[in-house]
Structure formats: C-alpha cells, structure tokens
Amino acid sequence: MPVTTLFRRVLNRSNTLADSNDAARATPVDGRSAPVSPMPIASTTFNAADHDAGMATTTRFTSNLPNSAIYEEPTMAADGDFTDTSSLSDGDVKMPIVEDGEKDTIEDHAILESQVAEQEQAIQHGQPARNAGFLRSFSSVVCIIIGTGCLQIPYAFAKTGWIGVIVVVLSAFIGGYTGVLTIKCLYYQHGQRLHSFPQIGRAAFGRYGQYATQFFNYLYSLGTTCLYIILSGQFIYQLVSTLGVDVSKKVWMIIVTLIIWIPVAILKEMSEAAILAIFGLLASVVVIVVATVMSIAHPYTKMHPNEPAPGEDIAIAIGIPVALSSIVFSYSGSVVYPHVEAAMRKPKQWPNVVYTAMGFCCVCYLLIGVSGYWAYGDLVVSPVLDSIPAGAPATISKIMITLHVIIAAPIMLLTFFLEVEQAWQINAQRLGKKREFIVRLGYRSIVVGLVCGVSLAIPYFADFLSLISSIACVTMFAILPIVCYLKLYGHKIAPWYEKIWMAVVLVIGIVASIWGSVDAVKSLIRDVKGGAPS
Template identity: 85%
Template sequence: MPVTTLIRRVLNRSNTLADSEDAARAAPLNEGGPASPMPIAATTFNAVDHDAGMATTTRFISNFPDSNSIYEDPYLQGAGAAADGDFTDTSSSLGDIDGKMPIVEDEEKDAVEDLARLESQVAEQEQEIVQHGQPTRNAGFMRSFSSVVCIIIGTGCLQIPYAFAKSGWIGVAIVVLSAFIGGYTGVLTIKCLYYQAGQRLHSFPQIGRAAFGKYGQYATQFFNYLYSLGTTCLYIILAGQFIFQLLSTLGVGVTKKVWMILVTLIIWIPVALLKEMSEAAIMAIFGLLASVIVIAVATIMSIAQPYTKMHPTEPAPGTDIAIAIGIPVAMSSIVFSYSGSVVYPHVEASMKKPKQWPNVVYTAMGFCAVAYLLIGVSGYWAYGSDVVSPVLDSIPTGAPATIAKIMITLHVMIAAPIMLLTFFLEVELAWKINAERLGKKREFTVRLIYRSVVVGLVCAVALAIPYFSDFLGLISSIACVTMFAILPIVCYLKLYGHRIAPWYEKIWMAIVLIIGIVASIWGSVDSVKSLIRDVKGGAPS
C-alpha cells in the first residue's frame, strides 16, 4: 500500500475521531454531572515501505493530563488490527510488491505534509479539550505543597494549645495520629476521582454521587459547602478581631464588626479576579510564609514569657497527662487544623505531575505536624490550663505579638479567597458558567455577581456569630471531621469494594471511622452548648 494512501486513510480516521469527541463533549460525564471530553487516543501508525527497505513509525500521544486510558476506536477492533493500534500493510508478499510502482520523491513529500497536517489537527483538538472546563496543569511540587499547607495550617494552628488544655499532654499523640489520618484520607480522596478508567471526577460532590447516587451527592455537598463557607466565616471573624485589637490601642474608635466588613471587602477583590486554582499559587506561597512567622513568634514568646514570668506572684496553671472528657473536643479542633479535603481535587487538577500527589499531601501533613507540635507544646507548657484560643491572646503584648497578629491577618486575607475559590469552581462547573457557553463578557458578569452575593452572605453570618473558638469547634465537628475522616473512607470502599484493601488496612480504616464518628458527635454537642452560653451572655462588641 503506498504511503500516501495510508496517510489519507489516517486523516479520514482522525476526522472520525474528532466527530466522536464532539459527540462525547455533548454527553454528560455521568448522571447529573458536567460534560467531559473524550481523551485523544495514543495510537501508533506503522507504514512499511518494502521497496525502500524501511519502516516508518509515527506515534501521536495526547498531552491532555486527565487522559489515563487509551480511547478504543472502532477501527482498531476489526480483523487484522494490531492490539496496540499499529497499522502495518502485510497483505502483500515481497514478490507482489516488486511489480508495483516505487514511491517517488513527490509522494514522500506529500506524506510528510500529510503527517504535519495530522499533527496540527491533533494539537488543535487537544487545545480545544483543555479549554472545555479543564484547569491548566502547570503547578509543580512546591506550588502544590504551598497551596495545601496554606489552607491546612491557617488559623487552626492558633487553636492547638487550647486543644491541649482540653485533652492534656495526650494531645501530642492526637496531633501525630491526625497527621497520618490526613495523609491517608487525602490519598484516598484522589483515588476516588479516578475510580473509573478513562474518566476523572472533579470534586467531592461528584465522588458522593458516584458512590451513593444523588443523595450521596447532596450529603457531600452539604458538608463540603459548610466547611468552605464556614471556614471563610472564621477567617473574617479572626481578621476583624485582630485588627480591632491592634488599632483600638492606638485610639481608633471603630468597632470589630466594621473591621470585619472591611476585611470582607478586601477578600472580595481576589475572589472577583481569580478564575482558577493555579492563579492563586503565588498567594498560597505568601500565606505559607505568613503562617511560619506566626508559629515561630508564638513558640518563641511562649518559651521566653511563660505564665510564671508574666505573673511571678501567682501559682503556675496546671497541666495534665490526659483529660478523658476533653479528648473528643480536642480531637475535633485538631482535625480542623489538618482539614483541607475540599481543596485537594482542585490542587491535584492543577499539578503538572499528578502522580506526585501522595508525596505532596504526606509532606504537607508532616510539615503541619511539626509546626503544631512546636506551638502546642510550647503554649501548653507556658500557660497550662489558662491558655486561650487563639493563643496569641495569651502571649504578652508588644512588638512580637503585634507582628504575629499582622501576619495571621494577612494569611487570613490570602487563605479566604483560596477557600472560597474551591466552592466557586464547583458551582461554576455544575452550572456550566464558562466562556464557551455564555461568552467572555457575560461569563465574567455572571461570575462576578453571584460570587459577590456569596461573599456578602458569608460576611452576614460572620457578623451574626462572632464567637471564634466555639464557632470553630462547631464547624470542625460537623463538617471537617466528616470530610476529613469519614467520607473519604466510606466512598472509597463503596467505589472500589472492600476486597481492594488488605486486612490490616481494613483495621486502620475502622479505627479512623470510629475516631471520626466519636469526635464529630461529641464535639458538636460541646460546641453547641458553648455557643448557647455565649449567645445568652450577650454578643461581644
């Protein structure tokens, strides 16, 4: 078979493939889910030129990162097609080919031009696929690590000494155990995204739907959105509180609620401008640096200025080995400090090398564990049962405390848009708010309006419940523990089956589930009681 005839056949096949992909984009990814393009096949074309005594092999591979399987084209399933997609002309013997006209230079030139045209078509198809709702995979290890740590380490680190005061020194074991749980469930979460060969789910709600149908999706959405929006409320409360404390000493007569509104306006700016998670990578790195400064200041000041040095005439507050009744509450607070499950699908979707995800999440958990042990041990040792949340209110006032509060305020203003972005990306994907469907101007307008409304509602809730410690405990108990320790394991077992895990891993799963359920129920009850006491006592100024 002449090479030119072969190439034209290949071009005809590529047009058929393009039509198949257009049809695939028009169909939903799964029931109730968004449309997902069919990945381009990785196919090898072998053209054998017996007269010239050579064989030419050209392999076209899709660079689309979410394509983890080869698309099986109907043409490859016919008789005589090689299993790996090779097209080799073996129908004629050497004797039959000897009598045919040899390939001339013009035909070879045509073949090269046809191959170049085919390669251009493949590139255009890949580019079209990337533009249909798929994030750009351009984040390296450090950027992905920074995004995870920026969300995880956040304001939760300021709660660790208080959690130790609730549970005693056994809190050290809880911090280490929670790090292992966080790394393990983080890996399971991403595995659930790829449970079906050739497809990738986009978010936790899609995992819930794939595992338990529409009711699983609704339940997952509830916990997912409660965590994203509730944590943003906490960020607004904490930032407003710190700004109020810093400026009230300078005679600025502005109430804390006014500062919370101003913080919300500052958070709204990047929320309106950012469109993808990869665009927030630089912000995440600055947020990580701010958190490191806060932890360093709190640790050093706790060691340099313990309670006995600040109040030399008073007895030092006591510490305990273990406080059984406070362990579930402490567990829920510490779990909140490791929570970032809602962000994981979006961070992994932006990675250049998604196979590095286990390394990213375990490294992030290890880094956070070291930071939490530093601030938790030093804070509990220095202030004992009298330590408060956030711990920066326990250390003496002065330049170090002021710097730490400024840094944590900056971190909050950086982390809040990233947290909200995970919520917005899922809503925009589900409701198909994109430029392809609405046009660039209309898409920007719709996105700006509904994002602004959501930010305003979050601010209203933060103004209505300005109790940082109790509200943090409630959100962490209800949403964070469920997303962190319960849903990833339950969905993984439902999607893959219990036989996928060896017996010792099943024991570990059972331990994690028991810890999560106990911490969630007990922590929620305790937090609700504390909130009721605070509301009856009157709202803070």
C-alpha cells in the same frame, strides 16, 4: 532521538485516542467499572463535531494500548535509561511502545512530556490548565489547613496532657491517608475524572449522596469563610483600638470582605491563587516561630516568679475527645483537594504533596503545642498569643495571622465557585469571554456579599459556626473519603490491615464530630446566657 520522531508519536497517540473516543463516551456517569490506578496523567480528548457545536469536552485518562486504562510515567532501568516495553503484554505496559533496540534519554522524554502537555492544554475546554508545580500545590494545601488552628494547639494539649503529641501525629496520618483516598475516588471510573466531592457522592450513592455531600461541602466552604471574616474583623479591631482608632468591628468586617472580594473577582482558577497561598504559608510560619520563641523565652514561671508553676499532666482521658475535635479541625481542608490536584502539572505527585503538607503542619503544631504547654501548662489560653507577653512580637503575630486569614478566605471561596461554574458550565466556550466574565463576576460578588451579610447579621455566629464546622469539616475529613472509597472500589480492594485502619479512622471521625458538636453547643449556651454577642 529527533524531535520530528517524537512529534510523530504524539500525533499517532492522539489519533488512537480519537478512534476510541466514541466508545469511551458511551460510559454512563454512574456506571461501574473495574478499579484503575488512581493517579494518571491527564489526556483530554474531544470529538470534532462536539467542538464545532461548542459543547464541553470530557477529560479522559486513556492510553493508546488495548486494555490499558492509564498512561503512566515510565520507570527507570538500572542504567538510568527508559526501558523498551515492546515485549511486554498489554496489561504490563506503562508507557508508549518504543522501537526495538531504541532507548529514550531523559532529555528526549522531557521533550515528549512537554509536547503532550502542550497538546492537552491546547484542546482543553472548560478545564483548568495543569501548570501548578509541587511548591504551589503544597502551599495551597498548607495555606488552607494550617490557618488559625495552630493557635489552639497548646490549649488542646492543656485538655489532653502530653498525650496530645500522639493525637497530633495520628491526625496528620489520617489527613494524609484520607487526602489520597479522596483523589483516588475522582479516578474510580475507567477513562474519566470526576471534578469535585459532590460528584464523588453521586457516583457512590446516587442523587441523595450528591445532595448530602454538597451540603457538607458548601457548608464548610462558605461557613469557614464567614468565620474568617469574623476573626479578621475582630483581630483588626483589637489591633487598631489600642491606637485610638474608633471604628467598630462590623465596619472592619465589611472592609475585610471588600479586600477578599478583589482576588475572588480577579482569579479564575485555583492555579492562579498560588501566589496568595505562598504568602499565606509564610505568614503562618512567622506566627508559629514567634509564638514558639516567645513561649520558650517567657514561660509562666519567669513572668510570674512569685506564683506557683502551672500544672502539667501525662494524659487527661476526659479531655481527649474534645481536644481531638479541635485538632482534627486544624487539619481539615479536603474540600480544596480536588481543585488543587486538578491544577497540578504532575498529578501523580499528589500523594507526595498531601503527605508533605500534613507532615509540615504536624511539625508546626508540635512546635507551638509543646512549647506553649511547656511554658504555660494548664493555664494556657486560646489563642496562645494571649498567653505570651504583650509587645511587638505579639502584635506582629496578630497582624500576620490576620493576613493569613484574609488570604485563605479567597482560596476557600474558590472551591465553591469552581464547583458551581463546572456544574452550570460557566465558561468562555459556552458563553464567550466577555459574557462569561460578566456572569462570573456578578454571581461571585453576590455570594461574597451574602457571606458578609450572614457574618454581620447573626449574633453568636462564631459559636454556631463552630457547631456546624464540627459536623461538616470532620465529616469531609475522616468519614466521607473512606465511605465513598469503599462504595466505589469495593471492600475487597483493601487488605485486612487497611480495613482495620479504616475502621479506626471512622471511629475517630465520629467521636470528634460528636464531641466537637457538644463542646460547641455548650459554648453557644454559655454565650447566650451571658448576653454578649460573639
């Protein structure tokens, strides 16, 4: 097919979108419409008058066909070509109509997709460019999820016994399912995409739903960043103190904050943080491989041949709730999902991204959990690096996990910054490039400074933050996605068996949140009585 024909179709499609723009803009933010497919390909439309006035545009997901809310990628026919849909009804059409007897080749369709993407990117205002591929999106999700939680999995097995394997696998399924529901909630309204969790809360439950969601969302993002600063400062202090370097842990926390501030000041969008995510992913893989190999090569019975072997159990019922909260926390990262999906070149790949990420984390957790519990049984400690023999492998692992924490912190902060900038329209279109850069750099630097100050100032902060995280992250992970999805789409959209699964996930989320909070309170009381700050 000639390129000019393809380009003409793109222009015709854009004209049709522009003709329907006024009617689409009349849809209220809190309005309700019939549920649509949750994974469209984005098309951004704007009114010329709005553009001249410098107003922000609205991202819409529409097609040029009546009664067709979403432009979807065409399906393949048996012979490998894209089928002609000109004879189908409006409700059945999945792609732009092709002339009778004409078939697009895969190469022609790739050119058309490229032209559409270029058109969309050229007219986007204030929205991130959709240029992240599968690997970059996958790395961003895994970098946030896997974190230091992997080092706690063997200890969680010591609390549950070998039934912890089922808990790890079940949590992975929950994480993938609620991750997909979260993105579906963004697309609930005909012709529009929401941008964040707080907007989902507002759409579902009004202003108070937005406030509640913002509380959990921002508490998790900023609180987890504080925890990362504390942990990385502690790891560095432990590493350098053996070399005779006399620098306090608080000084190292300040240095870590300055390191974190650099990418926070430079990076503007989530897609730009992809290189950080890939390095964070590699660091986590190194830690897991080293911990697994060292556990298998140096079990407790080999390290202490004259002592009895540690105990192992099939199931420890009383420890399951506490371990569940720890394992669920290890899969949490849902506050980042809307921003990762917003940067994807092909947003319809999101289910594949989130399920692949959960599957990868599940395999990693099983490797380190099974090997650690097999090697050290009920005597394993958290983190598991303190159970393996001291030496170069343990030191390398601590260095890599410290790098991972430092890398993950800017990505976590970006989720907060992007939502603030979206809400307050901190963009070059409204402020100009120079003023936008100054405003963005200024307020981001202030927030990073406040986060560092809180981390330094509050004694026992790690335990207190564990309490908050047990409430916030589990709520964002397992409870809010299901509750908001049912509110936005209605309970009739889900079949009976899916409703049962939703009920199971809600119960697990509530139990994990309550027991995690109780465990954190006990740790906090224990530290206060001991009189040593965390």
